[in-house]
Amino acid sequence: MPKSWLLFLIGFILLRLVFWVAVFPNPDEAYYWLWGRHPALSYYDHPPLNAWIQGSFTALLGRSTFVLRLPNLFSNAALFCTYYRIVSYLYDQNTWRYFLLTLMLILASPLYFLFLSLAWHDHWLITFSLISMYGFVTFLDGYVDRQAQTWRLYGAAIALGCAILCKYNAVFVAFGFIATLIVDRRVRSLWRDHRLYLAGAIVSLAGVPIVVWNVSNQFQSFQYYVDRSVQPDDVGLKIGPFLAFAIVSFFVVSPFYWKAFYRSLKSPSPLMRENSLYPVVAFWVFAVSSVLLTMLSLISAALYYWNITAYLMLFPLLPPLFTKSRTFLAAQTYGLLFAALLIIHYGLLPLSALISRDADPDSRMLYGWNEVATVVRMQAATLGGTPLLITTDYRSASALAYQLNTTNVLAISDRVDQFDFWSAPDHSLTGKNAVIVSDNWFPVVPKLLAQFDRVSEPETVSIKRFGVWIKNYYVQRGYRFKGSNSSTVSKK
Known part of the structure; x- marks a missing residue:
């Protein structure tokens, strides 16, 4: 050779x-x-x-x-x-x-x-x-x-x-x-x-x-x-x-x-x-x-x-x-x-972050899950018990589930994905508290927040590498899920 x-x-x-x-x-x-x-x-x-x-x-x-x-x-x-x-x-x-x-x-x-x-x-x-x-x-x-x-x-x-x-x-x-x-x-x-x-x-x-x-x-x-x-x-x-x-x-x-x-x-x-x-x-x-x-x-x-x-x-x-x-x-x-x-x-660093603050959101999603998981654990501890873990897209739900090594994560979004085939009906979730994770790519929608008695102000988790800003995640608590007449968790 x-x-x-x-x-x-x-x-x-x-x-x-x-x-x-x-x-x-x-x-x-x-x-x-x-x-x-x-x-x-x-x-x-x-x-x-x-x-x-x-x-x-x-x-x-x-x-x-x-x-x-x-x-x-x-x-x-x-x-x-x-x-x-x-x-x-x-x-x-x-x-x-x-x-x-x-x-x-x-x-x-x-x-x-x-x-x-x-x-x-x-x-x-x-x-x-x-x-x-x-x-x-x-x-x-x-x-x-x-x-x-x-x-x-x-x-x-x-x-x-x-x-x-x-x-x-x-x-x-x-x-x-x-x-x-x-x-x-x-x-x-x-x-x-x-x-x-x-x-x-x-x-x-x-x-x-x-x-x-x-x-x-x-x-x-x-x-x-x-x-x-x-x-x-x-x-x-x-x-x-x-x-x-x-x-x-x-x-x-x-x-x-x-x-x-x-x-x-x-x-x-x-x-x-x-x-x-x-x-x-x-x-x-x-x-x-x-x-x-x-x-x-x-x-x-x-x-x-x-x-x-x-x-x-x-x-x-x-x-x-x-x-x-x-x-x-x-x-x-x-x-x-x-x-x-x-x-x-x-x-190490999504190279697209050196060019634009908005380009290539997919690659940015690779970063920051250890930091997000830390905040999620802290907010879940303040709720007590086993709160729901909710994100606004299948990508963030999957990454969070992998980081926490759990299957107890829901993805609630307008897009149908595999999470919809695992999700429980709304009535089984009624009264539960939740930790909600979102970002600017898939922000939390008022329709979701309205299904809780009240929600906390979001905590911003800013992700940077080598001093370069990559993205923000937002983590907040939702109290007493009320559900709705039509399923918000399952779109089948």
């Missing part, structure tokens, strides 16, 4: 370790951790697999930032083992060198550095999707050579089912597989093979807990995604969302990769396995997902990370193009700088 490669690799590993153990959970990480404390067949925002895993780890090892992100270690290990198998399958020579190049290209992509680090659903989605892609390709290659190993197809189906249990956008992988079977004449006869339909049935089994949960909850999860994605508030082309999707995707995947992606798909390296359908499947998984999301961005909104499975098969195609390339060192430098800034932004 060249010395420069080793230095970059050590840099990425150290930054990942710092993020793992030192950075307070992103509010969505805390949100999904809380899901694990409420076992269910599925959840409002996403399918259940990540929550099941989080709940198991917490039950066995307790609550800590180390344990929260420990599943990422296992998913990353499985991911890179699969990449090694892919590289070994594609190339007869330079296997270790090409694998290291693949590994480092992935680590240097800001998209994958971030989403393989966060304890969201995506790291499992990425891993299971790649395992499915590998199994599907090896089955197809065997099918063309009349040496198909059926277990590979069924294994791919099981992995794809697990990916769907992580996030719904795993269906884009399935669409890529279907497109391959339609377009490539070498495998069209599979449509007459019962094994393909049995594999489809295996994938469909993953949807059973999701469907059962939705049937039990008025299909609210499905409705949420329909409303969010294909029923925009105003009709017409959305040039802004389209440009945001395209430009952000260009930079977060890495601007140094796109030309190589194009070259590797147009003219696969002669060093690759001869006649393999790998480049074909890679193209269709990338193309179908990217085209559909681009079209969606023109009529509604599409987030760059919804396309995260599209690029997975492209990375093993790149090593022959980067073996002796200065572009590789430029890409590594870009990725390492981005990763370092990300750690600073998430762990």
Whole structure:
């Protein structure tokens, strides 16, 4: 391994370790951790697999930032083992060198550095999707050579089912597989093979807990995604969302990769396995997902990370193009700088706070929960007993619940979220006192305050780092919750 490669690799590993153990959970990480404390067949925002895993780890090892992100270690290990198998399958020579190049290209992509680090659903989605892609390709290659190993197809189906249990956008992988079977004449006869339909049935089994949960909850999860994605508030082309999707995707995947992606798909390296359908499947998984999301961005909104499975098969195609390339060192430098800034932004100081007092409220939400929890404990002690803990958004409710290691937090807001499916009816809360936490992003509304006999003046908790103001939280006491004729705690 060249010395420069080793230095970059050590840099990425150290930054990942710092993020793992030192950075307070992103509010969505805390949100999904809380899901694990409420076992269910599925959840409002996403399918259940990540929550099941989080709940198991917490039950066995307790609550800590180390344990929260420990599943990422296992998913990353499985991911890179699969990449090694892919590289070994594609190339007869330079296997270790090409694998290291693949590994480092992935680590240097800001998209994958971030989403393989966060304890969201995506790291499992990425891993299971790649395992499915590998199994599907090896089955197809065997099918063309009349040496198909059926277990590979069924294994791919099981992995794809697990990916769907992580996030719904795993269906884009399935669409890529279907497109391959339609377009490539070498495998069209599979449509007459019962094994393909049995594999489809295996994938469909993953949807059973999701469907059962939705049937039990008025299909609210499905409705949420329909409303969010294909029923925009105003009709017409959305040039802004389209440009945001395209430009952000260009930079977060890495601007140094796109030309190589194009070259590797147009003219696969002669060093690759001869006649393999790998480049074909890679193209269709990338193309179908990217085209559909681009079209969606023109009529509604599409987030760059919804396309995260599209690029997975492209990375093993790149090593022959980067073996002796200065572009590789430029890409590594870009990725390492981005990763370092990300750690600073998430762990030391939100860089947006240096530019504006209002920009990037999401990142500011990472800071100050130890200080807020201290004030909440003090105000709760003055109320006596076990008061309600109420915040004005699911993010703040999740972060506070994680900091206090409790499930006794309510999020009362106009937005429907998973808290609404856990909340008790108003009558069971009548007469209880509460500690209420709000901020300027989601201020406490008069309608909520009116549901108490009286409320105290808010105590301001000002959060600063290195003398830079980040945000204010407001903590106040509410006495004797009165409830209302319509549920304020549950909006189902």
